[in-house]
Amino acid sequence: xxxxxxxxxxxxxxxxxxxxxxxxxxxxxxxxxxxxxxxxxxxxxxxxxxxxxxxxxxxxxxxxxxxxxxxxxxxxxxxxxxxxxxxxxxxxxxxxxxxxxxxxxxxxxxxxxxxxxxxxxxxxxxxxxxxxxxxxxxxxxxxxxxxxxxxxxxxxxxxxxxxxxxxxxxxxxxxxxxxxxxxxxxxxxxxxxxxxxxxxxxxxxxxxxxxxxxxxxxxxxxxxxxxxxxxxx
Amino acid sequence: xxxxxxxxxxxxxxxxxxxxxxxxxxxxxxxxxxxxxxxxxxxxxxxxxxxxxxxxxxxxxxxxxxxxxxxxxxxxxxxxxxxxxxxxxxxxxxxxxxxxxxxxxxxxxxxxxxxxxxxxxxxxxxxxxxxxxxxxxxxxxxxxxxxxxxxxxxxxxxxxxxxxxxxxxxxxxxxxxxxxxxxxxxxxxxxxxxxxxxxxxxxxxxxxxxxxxxxxxxxxxxxxxxxxxxxxx
DNA sequence: AGAGAAATTATAAGATCGTATAGCAAGAAA
DNA sequence: TTTCTTGCTATACGATCTTATAATTTCTCT
Numbered sequence: 001x002x003x004x005x006x007x008x009x010x011x012x013x014x015x016x017x018x019x020x021x022x023x024x025x026x027x028x029x030x031x032x033x034x035x036x037x038x039x040x041x042x043x044x045x046x047x048x049x050x051x052x053x054x055x056x057x058x059x060x061x062x063x064x065x066x067x068x069x070x071x072x073x074x075x076x077x078x079x080x081x082x083x084x085x086x087x088x089x090x091x092x093x094x095x096x097x098x099x100x101x102x103x104x105x106x107x108x109x110x111x112x113x114x115x116x117x118x119x120x121x122x123x124x125x126x127x128x129x130x131x132x133x134x135x136x137x138x139x140x141x142x143x144x145x146x147x148x149x150x151x152x153x154x155x156x157x158x159x160x161x162x163x164x165x166x167x168x169x170x171x172x173x174x175x176x177x178x179x180x181x182x183x184x185x186x187x188x189x190x191x192x193x194x195x196x197x198x199x200x201x202x203x204x205x206x207x208x209x210x211x212x213x214x215x216x217x218x219x220x221x222x223x224x225x226x227x228x229x230x231x232x233x
Numbered sequence: 234x235x236x237x238x239x240x241x242x243x244x245x246x247x248x249x250x251x252x253x254x255x256x257x258x259x260x261x262x263x264x265x266x267x268x269x270x271x272x273x274x275x276x277x278x279x280x281x282x283x284x285x286x287x288x289x290x291x292x293x294x295x296x297x298x299x300x301x302x303x304x305x306x307x308x309x310x311x312x313x314x315x316x317x318x319x320x321x322x323x324x325x326x327x328x329x330x331x332x333x334x335x336x337x338x339x340x341x342x343x344x345x346x347x348x349x350x351x352x353x354x355x356x357x358x359x360x361x362x363x364x365x366x367x368x369x370x371x372x373x374x375x376x377x378x379x380x381x382x383x384x385x386x387x388x389x390x391x392x393x394x395x396x397x398x399x400x401x402x403x404x405x406x407x408x409x410x411x412x413x414x415x416x417x418x419x420x421x422x423x424x425x426x427x428x429x430x431x432x433x434x435x436x437x438x439x440x441x442x443x444x445x446x447x448x449x450x451x452x453x454x455x456x457x458x459x460x461x462x463x464x465x466x
Numbered sequence: 467a468g469a470g471a472a473a474t475t476a477t478a479a480g481a482t483c484g485t486a487t488a489g490c491a492a493g494a495a496a
Numbered sequence: 497t498t499t500c501t502t503g504c505t506a507t508a509c510g511a512t513c514t515t516a517t518a519a520t521t522t523c524t525c526t
Contacts, residue, residue, distance in 0.1 A: 073475090075475095145371075161443070195432025196429045199428025202432070226460070228464075265492065269504075298484090307506070309487090
């Protein structure tokens with residue numbers, strides 16, 4: 001899980017440097033000076049290092065030098081694998097997007113197979129520490145800034161957003177069908193629910209004192225209650 | 234109006250440079266080489282230049298050199314008036330926040346004095362080209378990024394957000410009282426509505442094809458309808 | 467064991483960044 | 497007209513950035 005690996009490795013800086021030191025020691029003993037890895041693996045390592053840098057320094061963390069240092073490699077390796085740094089960031093965005101949607105879908109699939117429980121699982125997971133996290137938003141804000149100015153990033157975003165909305169759409173449709181209420185425009189309604197989730201995430205991360213995650217869950221349930229009562233019919 | 238001035242002056246670059254050229258010509262004729270302005274005025278000019286730079290280049294626009302060039306002054310002037318650049322950015326944030334809330338409140342006050350019309354005016358204005366604008370979000374996203382990493386910016390944000398929520402709270406309270414329905418926790422409910430607005434703003438700016446501003450208005454009205462039907466009681 | 471492919475390092479060049487400092491000059495006051 | 501305050505310019509320094517290039521090293525494959 002991409003997201004988890006980011007969180008886990010955030011605190012493993014020490015271990016990371018130990019590894020490097022060991023590597024340098026082993027040079028003196030005639031061992032390998034660096035590890036040669038499969039491009040696929042290295043690309044992912046660099047992508048995750050980029051995410052860690054962004055978590056730590058925000059926009060300032062988007063830098064070839066910092067990311068290379070974080071990954072424990074030299075700068076040239078980023079050029080070698082990604083050409084320009086924007087490509088690395090876009091790749092990191094894809095990793096993160098996929099990770100988040102995967103976390104959510106896994107939770108939904110593990111819930112009891114009723115539309116109510118599935119949607120509720122989706123909501124609760126959205127407000128769990130795994131996603132409802134300042135650091136996660138910090139990464140996302142950087143991405144938003146890039147999306148607005150980079151066609152490459154924008155293209156990725158459109159796909160990810162579409163997938164997300166379609167997922168929400170399915171959850172809402174199933175609920176409406178099961179409970180027998182009607183929704184005028186399901187796609188639009190899913191967009192609104194998505195917006196509510198994102199807006200609460202944003203508000204809480206920027207101002208954690210304003211409400212508690214559980215209250216966020218409640219507000220989403222209230223929204224669903226409005227849906228039940230036909231406000232979106 | 235801060236926001237308007239940003240929008241207006243975005244297209245007045247040519248005029249701005251003409252002024253500079255004239256100023257330089259006049260040097261040859263022995264006239265003033267630069268204008269000496271009151272600190273208050275100059276600070277505002279620099280703040281608005283900063284906003285224009287952010288609109289144009291996003292995070293990359295936050296640069297002493299670029300902002301000074303945009304304002305038609307030398308770099309040292311920013312140091313002189315603000316000390317460090319973060320202070321200028323925070324000032325620009327305050328300008329912009331005040332401008333947005335002012336636009337909204339002016340619209341509300343100009344609406345017919347019924348709770349329904351006032352809230353609806355607030356909603357429609359939120360989705361008008363003045364605020365529902367890619368460039369405006371672009372500026373905001375940069376601010377969000379800074380808020381997450383700067384206590385100074387965070388302090389400003391807490392105040393602005395609080396004002397905003399209190400405003401929404403008042404609009405909702407008046408509506409509930411007038412129509413005789415109940416709201417469990419008005420502050421929380423106002424937070425949810427604010428989140429919905431921000432979320433829709435964000436979604437549309439990142440993906441303008443996903444829905445039309447009028448549809449955003451409708452989704453907000455639907456949310457209010459859910460409120461009426463007691464979903465937040 | 468040895469050769470070849472390519473992953474990785476090493477190094478440099480050129481921009482741009484933020485900030486500090488010293489001196490100039492605009493415009494009000496006398 | 498002359499003085500004085502201070503807004504403003506001019507310039508420099510050191511750090512950091514991106515990107516390009518060539519040399520080196522690892523590791524697989526035969």
